[in-house]
Amino acid sequence: MIEFSVRTSVGWQAQFAAYVLALTLGFATSALLIAASGASVSEGFGALYEGAFGSREAILQSLVAATPLIFTGLATVIAFRAEIWSIGQEGQMFAGAMSGYWISLYLGGVSALVAIPMILIAAMAGGAALGGFCGWLKTRFQVNEIISTVMLNYVIVYLLSYLLAGGPWTEEGTTSYQQTPVFADNFHLPLIVSDVKLHIGFLLALAAAVICWVILKKTPLGFEIRALGFNPTALRFKGVNVTRTVLIVMCLSGALSALAGVSEIFGVNYRLRGDVLVGLGFTGIIVGMIGGLNPIGAVVAALFFGALANGSLYMSVLSDIPPSLVPAMQGILLLFFLSASVLVRFSVQFRRPTNV
Amino acid sequence: MRLPTIEARSLCKSFGPVRANHNISFSVNAGELLCLFGENGAGKSTLSACLTGLFPPDAGEILFKGEPLRMASAADAIRKGIGLVHQHFVLVPDFTVLENIVIGSEKGFNVQYVEAEKKLRRICDNYGIGIDPNAWVRDLSVGERQWAELLKALYFDADVLILDEPTATLDVENSKKLFRIIDKLKSDGVALILITHFLDEVMQSDRVAVLRQGELVGIRKTAETTPEELTRMMVGRDLEPIIRERTPVGPDRLVLENVTVIGVGQVPDLDNVSLTVRQGEIFGIAGVAGNGQNPLMEVIAGVRTLAKGRISLDGKDIGGLNARVIKDIGLGHIPDDRFVEGLVSEMSIEENLILGDQRGQFASKLFLDFPKMQRNAVQMIREFQISAPSGETKAGDLSGGNAQRVILAREMRLASKVLLANQPTRGLDVGVIEYIHSRLLEKRADGVAVLIASSELEDLLNLCDRIGVLFQGRLMGIVETEKTNLEEIGLLMAGKVKEDAA
Numbered sequence: 001m002i003e004f005s006v007r008t009s010v011g012w013q014a015q016f017a018a019y020v021l022a023l024t025l026g027f028a029t030s031a032l033l034i035a036a037s038g039a040s041v042s043e044g045f046g047a048l049y050e051g052a053f054g055s056r057e058a059i060l061q062s063l064v065a066a067t068p069l070i071f072t073g074l075a076t077v078i079a080f081r082a083e084i085w086s087i088g089q090e091g092q093m094f095a096g097a098m099s100g101y102w103i104s105l106y107l108g109g110v111s112a113l114v115a116i117p118m119i120l121i122a123a124m125a126g127g128a129a130l131g132g133f134c135g136w137l138k139t140r141f142q143v144n145e146i147i148s149t150v151m152l153n154y155v156i157v158y159l160l161s162y163l164l165a166g167g168p169w170t171e172e173g174t175t176s177y178q179q180t181p182v183f184a185d186n187f188h189l190p191l192i193v194s195d196v197k198l199h200i201g202f203l204l205a206l207a208a209a210v211i212c213w214v215i216l217k218k219t220p221l222g223f224e225i226r227a228l229g230f231n232p233t234a235l236r237f238k239g240v241n242v243t244r245t246v247l248i249v250m251c252l253s254g255a256l257s258a259l260a261g262v263s264e265i266f267g268v269n270y271r272l273r274g275d276v277l278v279g280l281g282f283t284g285i286i287v288g289m290i291g292g293l294n295p296i297g298a299v300v301a302a303l304f305f306g307a308l309a310n311g312s313l314y315m316s317v318l319s320d321i322p323p324s325l326v327p328a329m330q331g332i333l334l335l336f337f338l339s340a341s342v343l344v345r346f347s348v349q350f351r352r353p354t355n356v
Numbered sequence: 357m358r359l360p361t362i363e364a365r366s367l368c369k370s371f372g373p374v375r376a377n378h379n380i381s382f383s384v385n386a387g388e389l390l391c392l393f394g395e396n397g398a399g400k401s402t403l404s405a406c407l408t409g410l411f412p413p414d415a416g417e418i419l420f421k422g423e424p425l426r427m428a429s430a431a432d433a434i435r436k437g438i439g440l441v442h443q444h445f446v447l448v449p450d451f452t453v454l455e456n457i458v459i460g461s462e463k464g465f466n467v468q469y470v471e472a473e474k475k476l477r478r479i480c481d482n483y484g485i486g487i488d489p490n491a492w493v494r495d496l497s498v499g500e501r502q503w504a505e506l507l508k509a510l511y512f513d514a515d516v517l518i519l520d521e522p523t524a525t526l527d528v529e530n531s532k533k534l535f536r537i538i539d540k541l542k543s544d545g546v547a548l549i550l551i552t553h554f555l556d557e558v559m560q561s562d563r564v565a566v567l568r569q570g571e572l573v574g575i576r577k578t579a580e581t582t583p584e585e586l587t588r589m590m591v592g593r594d595l596e597p598i599i600r601e602r603t604p605v606g607p608d609r610l611v612l613e614n615v616t617v618i619g620v621g622q623v624p625d626l627d628n629v630s631l632t633v634r635q636g637e638i639f640g641i642a643g644v645a646g647n648g649q650n651p652l653m654e655v656i657a658g659v660r661t662l663a664k665g666r667i668s669l670d671g672k673d674i675g676g677l678n679a680r681v682i683k684d685i686g687l688g689h690i691p692d693d694r695f696v697e698g699l700v701s702e703m704s705i706e707e708n709l710i711l712g713d714q715r716g717q718f719a720s721k722l723f724l725d726f727p728k729m730q731r732n733a734v735q736m737i738r739e740f741q742i743s744a745p746s747g748e749t750k751a752g753d754l755s756g757g758n759a760q761r762v763i764l765a766r767e768m769r770l771a772s773k774v775l776l777a778n779q780p781t782r783g784l785d786v787g788v789i790e791y792i793h794s795r796l797l798e799k800r801a802d803g804v805a806v807l808i809a810s811s812e813l814e815d816l817l818n819l820c821d822r823i824g825v826l827f828q829g830r831l832m833g834i835v836e837t838e839k840t841n842l843e844e845i846g847l848l849m850a851g852k853v854k855e856d857a858a
Contacts, residue, residue, distance in 0.1 A: 218723045218724060218726075219724060220723075231696070231699075235700075236679075239680030
């Protein structure tokens with residue numbers, strides 16, 4: 001007989017040990033997978049490490065890759081803490097990139113000091129509108145947010161596809177690439193480091209994490225978000241406007257996701273195209289969960305997944321490992337991390353059934 | 357010498373560090389009613405669970421008719437002749453009474469419905485239980501479900517029958533009927549164990565075993581003890597009697613005129629209710645649970661929508677206002693379900709104490725005022741005698757009594773004009789009940805209008821100046837406590853209008 005009982009208190013050492021164990025087992029399982037694919041494990045992991053942390057450029061490049069994941073991870077944290085199961089990070093991220101691009105069409109020749117803040121604000125408004133729309137459907141018509149956000153993800157992604165392939169945003173002279181022309185220099189997000197494209201989006205992401213942490217921990221709104229997640233009935237009995245709180249959460253989550261899209265497009269690619277964004281929203285859900293739905297935890301998880309993504313590029317170039325193993329590794333690590341978070345909360349005892 | 361039907365010898369059961377039962381020994385003879393009496397958390401339910409095979413004791417043994425008893429499961433206990441009538445219903449709503457009873461009782465797939473129905477009808481006739489075995493459980497009233505639950509135990513010819521708080525869901529009439537059935541069972545030679553915290557039920561038993569903090573305090577012959585002695589044994593100290601001073605009541609404070617609340621399917625949950633609570637008055641709402649108490653309290657507090665009628669506080673119309681606005685006018689509301697409506701279990705005592713005021717006096721500019729929250733928690737924990745390690749303890753880790761003290765602390769602070777208390781003492785032990793009552797009387801002395809709904813009639817009679825009786829959402833009548841008695845209120849609760857009023 002297996003018995004589970006809730007642990008009353010957990011020291012940080014135990015938590016740390018559990019996550020180290022999860023990481024070790026996750027990589028060990030990934031090694032089995034690599035070996036099964038016929039490639040060399042040591043060569044693969046060596047390349048992965050080299051690509052993620054092997055040089056100054058590699059480390060900076062990992063931070064670049066982590067930036068959008070921090071934003072979508074935070075979007076997940078805010079929504080999931082309120083127990084609103086939004087899966088719309090992907091679509092909201094696209095909406096952010098598209099809104100930013102749309103406003104930039106009217107900003108030709110405007111100085112970067114004005115243009116960039118306007119692009120960021122427009123992006124956040126776009127993401128917030130999409131998130132808020134799902135929140136409105138939920139509060140007004142009791143439409144399950146999982147359904148509405150997932151469905152709208154498709155709508156937005158294919159809307160961009162249409163706009164870029166034959167629609168009004170199509171690059172002149174080409175139809176084979178779904179992309180816009182390269183942006184003018186005044187729309188490029190300023191770089192922190194000049195030789196690698198580490199842009200100010202990274203600093204914005206860190207600032208957003210701190211702000212999210214403060215909101216959740218220190219403000220009345222955060223109090224309401226947490227209480228909403230735990231027990232909306234008690235909140236309603238004390239006269240808190242639960243509808244309003246749901247809308248705020250969905251707008252906030254949408255705006256954060258939007259920043260992921262706009263910073264990736266205007267900080268790294270300098271042209272709007274869909275393929276570079278695909279998956280960053282969904283990975284954000286994993287990042288938020290592994291981060292324990294804590295803003296700071298999400299940053300740590302995003303840095304890890306950024307390094308993994310960056311290192312895996314290197315790995316697929318330098319070794320025979322198929323690139324499709326990378327998402328598999330992410331999934332394996334997620335499973336082990338989630339198991340670790342359960343293990344930390346419960347103690348498991350194996351006992352023989354006893355008779356009187 | 358005749359052997360006892362069931363005997364417990366030095367039973368011990370712990371859950372982690374909590375000793376739920378420690379070294380408990382007692383026996384029950386055939387044809388005897390033993391009462392297990394004790395506060396919440398004294399270990400009564402654990403004990404009955406051990407006796408019915410729900411989980412094995414850590415140490416000690418159980419003898420059944422002199423033989424050591426080995427039970428693999430609860431089903432095994434039923435087959436051996438030990439029946440348990442649960443406090444909470446374990447019936448499948450979409451099955452008939454008959455189907456509920458024969459589930460799992462037959463080996464193989466060939467269920468003998470005809471035989472079973474005959475047997476069930478015989479039992480119903482024998483004990484005077486008027487239930488159709490073919491009725492759907494979902495169509496039964498709460499009281500009828502309790503009978504179905506009892507039939508389940510009787511069907512298996514139990515030699516030992518354990519009744520866990522069986523009267524909690526029954527009205528006065530049905531409780532009396534239950535005791536007539538118990539008498540019949542005794543004469544049939546069944547050994548009965550009754551778990552209850554109602555003293556007048558305890559006094560109808562043959563012997564009483566009093567539990568406190570997992571230990572057996574003592575066993576008394578009921579004929580040789582008094583309610584006072586039993587209460588003292590249960591709480592470990594003397595209780596102070598409630599003294600309700602005659603204070604003059606002031607002008608009208610909370611006035612309801614023709615208040616109607618619409619429920620599911622356009623059926624009124626509350627139907628044309630008018631009542632007035634004056635300053636310094638405690639107004640009681642009697643009635644079987646589910647007859648409109650919750651809609652009444654919630655519509656006044658602004659949680660439910662007012663369909664028709666008028667609600668005013670000190671002459672000001674508050675009907676249809678937001679719950680937060682009404683709260684800020686000076687209304688406290690102790691809701692029916694403490695862990696669902698009153699508290700956020702996962703949050704700390706500190707946070708729960710300011711629930712609803714996180715944007716009011718406990719916020720400074722953009723942020724929560726943590727020092728003020730901490731001071732408030734320290735003060736409230738002391739003032740309301742909340743036993744918890746600190747203000748950071750999660751509300752969900754508290755016992756029912758301490759959780760209720762947290763809600764009480766929060767709502768008393770708000771209730772400068774009106775205090776609504778919906779079943780404030782349900783499921784709590786006498787010590788806490790006494791405390792809550794004394795705090796309600798304090799509010800009364802301060803001129804607050806107190807509206808209290810309770811299914812404990814004795815408490816209402818002790819506490820209230822006037823009592824209104826709700827039946828199916830309608831107010832059947834309002835009586836002066838001084839000029840009424842249990843029978844009159846009991847009749848109103850069953851929907852019978854006073855003859856002279858008609």
